[in-house]
Amino acid sequence: MPPLPRRLPVALPSRRAFTTSRPLLKKPPAPAEDNSSEEGGRLTQQGVRAELHKEAQRRLVADYEKWVETAGQNFKYPLFNEPNYAGSYDPITWERKQLMGAQDVPFPANRHFRVHPVLSDEFREAIWESVVEKGRSVRQTSMMFGVSLERVAAVVRLKAVEKKWVEKEKPLATFLTKCLASMMPVTHLPSHITDNASKDSKDSNKPARASRNHENIQELLVHPFSTAQAFIPASESHRFTREDAGKHFGLPATDDAVPHPSLIQLARDQNAKMDQRELVARQAERDRLEVEKKEEGERKKKEIAEKSGTVVENGRWQWRLQEAETGKVGIRYGVPHQDRKRGQYKVPRKVVVP
Amino acid sequence: MPPPTNKNLVYLLKNGIVRQNWQPLSLYNLTRVPRVNRSRTIYQQKFTAKKLTRKYHGEKLTTQQWKNLFKHSLASVVPMTTGQLAESDGSQYGAGRGSGANGRVPGKERERELQETPYMLQTYAPLERRLDMAVFRAMFASSAIQARQFVVHGFVEVNGQKMKYPQYLLNPGDMFSVSLPKILFATGQPKAQHGRVRNSHREKKLQEKLGDAYISPKQRREQNRIRFNLPPKDPYHTYSALAKGENPQSINYGAGKKGDSPERIRQRGLEAMNKKKVEEKHIKKIKGEDTSAAVSEEGVDVEKEVAEFEASDDAAAEAGERKVAKKKTGGKEWWNDENLPKDYDPDVPYRTPWKPRNFLSAFAFIPKYLEVNHNTGHAIYLRHPVARPGQSEVPTPFDHETHRLAYNWWLRSGR
Known part of the structure; x- marks a missing residue:
């Protein structure tokens, strides 16, 4: 039998630019001796190398098949009433972890992605x-x-x-x-x-609150304006508040920009030990103002739309008729297409809700 | 001579590639995601990182298609709390010489600040806006490629209008829907196809080539199992366990305990197989088919075990009843749902009665930026995915470091 090559052709990941948590290829078992005798001892060194290469590949597939038939069976069927993600198993023993933090990690390598409940x-x-x-x-x-x-x-x-x-x-x-x-x-x-x-029908002014929220309802989207550093000279005696910070970035104060500014007002009233009836009345007033503001906005929007052209209502459809000049709108026969120009989109960019 | 292995399978296994699908192979590779080799040059690291991540993110997109979508700005949110906003006007942060009085801000706020926002995990966030990607993320399709097919074949609507472009970028508030039979096809088990042999063409060719030396895939697997000293296939699964009232979690499908020898692992498998034999015997006995005493091949006294099994049977049945009663209160018994057609239907392309496909539970999640109603197959894209301290909403199997390198690659190779 010819001498075995000292380095294995596939199994060594030395030139590879990445590594895995566990070696992708284990050392393949030595080829069976009777294998070479079958060929009458005519196996060249290349032949042995090729055989080792194939052996390594078979090993790779066998490892995977072993995993599917053993540890993989943990995932084949759901665990009924409990999530069953890869992150909740020990990667070596494949035993289920009982830690609370491990239940919602579907990607074991990425601990920053956690499944949010539905x-x-x-x-x-x-x-x-x-x-x-x-x-x-x-x-x-x-x-x-x-x-x-x-x-x-x-x-x-x-x-x-x-x-x-x-x-x-x-x-x-x-x-x-x-x-x-x-x-x-x-x-x-x-x-x-x-x-x-x-x-609720008796006391609709005092709605119940969820003890634990489904999600944080006061999340503030980071505005690109606020991502740049700003150096603002201020005296030590100056009380530099959130509102000042917002002004310098050209943004509204955080207290107004969060999704529920009225909740902050309510909490302030509560902190001030206000009478319960007064508290409810103030909140109701804020709600009323909110609705009024919204209605006013809608009314203005409608006014502008009406001003822009004649509206003809026809069952499902609303036709807005506007003045237009021939040659400046629509597709005209014989005129070259503009569709390869910049800013011309063939795929729709929005679909209007009917 | 053993037949050649599947080239594609070897390629995916060797490179540890995770695709956007619900295959066991992807799950296997999820647990061994490649990491960039930090001892190489920065250029090599970045190149490898982009190569690895692009195998998962937009696998079917060309580089230019992805580059047109890439954005250097990454969206994030700051979690505010009503209580803290009401308590102070934020001046404590700028007190003293501009970084808090005595150089520190007291309380929990500081703690929260210390948790970093994983911005880099947002690198591929623009892809999540694509219609086909949202269809896959809403669990309406079993892979990104199938999602694309559903869109192209006209089974997807956006705001009630048919949308046939998978590259349509959803706007916040867009409602998209997929035809319900297609969703059931994607999430359900495949239809049993009797008499069909997998890769039959390939196998036939092999058989012609090898003649008498040919061995079937099943035999091949068995040979490999013996050759590499692997345990036999576990004959149990969760449904049978549930039917018996057992806790499905109590069954250990694991490859064995740490430090178990291959012999021990094999032993476990044999024990499981014996257990099944004992059960079968028990069933036969009840039916009055077989009462003879027998000793199994592995030398286990089946008759004695049957007696033990019967003794434990009543207790198990009781436990099962209790379990079922408890579950009813949760309302989770989907298999008893009135809307689930219980009969065999030859016309639908999935297994009837419907059952979730295998390995689904490991991939079952809905990202936070979507709101999905599977009753009708409608979903709404609420907003673009964002990062928040310690968390990112973009589902990705790669770690922050790999994404950092990939982000830097795209940043540089951008316009």
Whole structure:
């Protein structure tokens, strides 16, 4: 038998630009002796090398197949009512970790990505009821349930579609929602909210609050203006507040820019040990002003739209007629296309909600 | 001569490539994600990082398509708390000489500040805006490529209008939907295809070439198993365990305890197989088919074990009842749902009655920037994904360091 090559052709990752947590290729077992005798001892060194190469590849596949049939079986079926992500297993023994922090990591190498719970179906139903049936504003509902403004609005839109399907007697895939919810962390509707909801008709001014929010509802998006450093001369005696900082960046104060400024006002009133009745009255006044502001904005928007052209309402459609000059609008026969020019988009950039 | 291995499989395994799909191979590679070799030059590190990350992010996009989307600015949020905003006007940060009185800001605020925002993990955030990517992230398709196919084939709507462009960039507030049968096809188990042999064409060619020396894939696997001293396939799975009222978590599918010898691992497998034999015997006995005493091949007294199994059976049944009763309160028994068609339907392209596909639970999550209703197959893109202290919303299997290098690569090679 010819001497074995000292270095293995595939197995050595020395020239590779990356490494894995565990070696990708283990040292392949020495080729069986009877293998060479079959060939009548005519195996060249190249032949041995090629055989070792193949052996390493088979080993790689065998390792994977072993994993699928042993440790991989942990993932084949769901764990019913508990998430089953790769991050919650020990990478060597493949035993389930009991640590609380390990339950929501689907990518073991990336600890910064954690799975956020989804709202349970009852929770979504409660949000829809709150907005549509009880007539609370999206903002009030968001404060009450501890769910962000966008999410509340989205839940209501999605539920509206679902209700329409029920009306049309289209079959829903409720089993799919339930099945997936059994594999993911879920935020359930806090029980005290459901209890208070029935009493709500008596005292609608005092909505119940979720004890733990589904998400932080006061998250502030970082504005690009505020990412640059600014050096502002100020005397030591000057009380440099958030409002001042905002002014220097050309932005509104944080207290006004957060999604729920009125919650801050409410907390300040509470800190000032204000009378409960007064507290409620002030909050109601803030809500009223909010609604008024919104209505005013909508009215102005409508006015501007009406000014821009004649509106002809025709069933589903609204036609806005504007003055236009022939030759400046529309496609004209014989004129070269502009579609290769800068700023011309063929793929739609937005779809307007009908 | 053993037949050649699957080239593509070897390629994916050797390079530890994770794709955007729900395959067991991707899951296997997730647990051994490659790391950039820090001992090489910076250029090599950046090149490798971009190569690794692009295998997952936008695998089907050309470099130029991705470059057109790349943005150097990375979105993030600052978590504010109502209580802290109400308590102070923020002047404590600028007190003293501009960095807090006595050079420090007391309380928890400081602690929170110390947790870094993983900005670099936002490198591929612009891709998450693509319609096909959102369809995959909303768990409406089993892979990014299938999501793209759904869009191109006209099963996807945006705000109620058919959208056939997978590269459509969703705007915050856009509602997209996928045809429900397609979602069930993507998330469900595949239809059983009787008589179909995987890679039959390839196998036939091999058989012609090798003649008598040919061995089937099943035999090949068995040979490999013996050759590399691996345990036999575990005959149990969760559903049977649940039916018996066992806790599915109590079954150890692991490769064994730390330091277990291959012999011990094999032993465990044999024990599991014996257990199944005992059960089968028990079932036969109940039916009155077989009452003869027998000793199994591995030398286990089956008759004695059957008696033990029967003794424990009543207790297990009781436990099962309790378990079911407890579960009903949670309302999680999707298999008892009234909307789930219970009969075999030859017309649908997935297994009926519907069952979640294997290995789904390891990939089951909805990113925070989406709100999904699987009842109807509709979802809303709430906002662009953001980073917050200690967290990033872009689902990626790579660590912060790899993304940092990749970000620097794209930053430099940008326009």
